[in-house]
Amino acid sequence: MDGLNVLPLAVTMMVGPQIMASIIFVTTPRPVRVSVGYLAGIAVATAVGVAIMLGLASLLDLGESSDSGSTGNIIQYVLVGLLIAAAVKNWVRRETIEPPKWLGTLMSADLRKALKIGLLVILLMPSDIIVMMTVGIHLAQNDAGYAEALPFIAATLLVAALPLLGFLLFHHRAAAAMPGVRDWMNTHSWLINILACAIFIVLILS
Template identity: 40%
Template sequence: MSLLEVLPLAIVMIAGPQILSPIFLATTEQWRANSTAYVFGAFLSISLIIVVAYLLGTSLGDGGGLLGASTKQLLYLAVLVLLLYAAVTTYRKRNVSEPPAWIGRLTTATPRFSFRLGFLLLGFFPTDIVTSVSVGTYLAANDDPVTDATGFVLLTLFILALPSLGVFVLGERAEAALPVIRDWMNDNSWIISEAVIALFVVLTLQNLLA
């Protein structure tokens, strides 16, 4: 799996409360510490899921699989099922415009809370865990090194850090723009996610049928 193939999935990772949370955190009193803790928590959980999925994929070896299918074909099939699940989940939640009830706690968040939130949201939110597992198993199926996921992880973290970076660079102008960006992402993120998932489904099908 090439770096260019894996990068678009970063958009799926941050769509929804994953990007809404750092926008809120960027406007808190301890925004520097909160934003850093959130991104660090996300880094740990994303990396953990990818590595575990990759190791499980590579441990299957190159032998025969179910009904004579090769191990690689089975891995691609697993990726395809995961992606379709993510697509269905994203579509079903497309009309959920209200943020989760717990998001109100972000106005008084602490770095400890922010770290836990980043770890849980980016590691174990349904679409995120599916995406991370897809990346790990896809790399394993292609015999690519797990380090090829570095670009995917870094881009995801960079997008999550953008709200706090904006406040750092632009100050009050960024604080005024963040609510507008938050509302747009909340209303349209599902469309972007579906488009990226569809692209990755096509790439997986190409490899599966090759």
């Protein structure tokens, strides 16, 4: 994907409840099983989401990426405006923002629920929809095929898998550290959301 920094985009996909769910799953009684189910959902949802966005973008006359007045670039400028508004909202409401209540139900999740969460947390999360839309627009503007999005999909899956990989490589240390990381992210979800917006704004405008 020439012109897009794949790894920061993948990080933006997972920053927020998405990576928090990954961390929670490795603290459950069956961490590997439910984490694999979650990662499968992430992989399928990201692959399908990018395909849909590429298909929609291909139907529109987006113009060239070098043309600041092209439809594709105007759409991305609108997305930047929405992200700025979201970041300001998170800052203003930082004292009252709490992580989604569904995160608290993940400790008892089984394989099927983990798979479902992986699908929904990508396909229904506004920030992820925006990222995948940007990827689709970039591909369409550069006459690139779906194969060009595979590095992005793989990077997203890798970022999602980091808590599980850490658990498998550093079992006891990771098991001890993950609850603390989980609690910190729960209390600083507003900051995580602002950072995600900031990273994505930079990526769009660069």
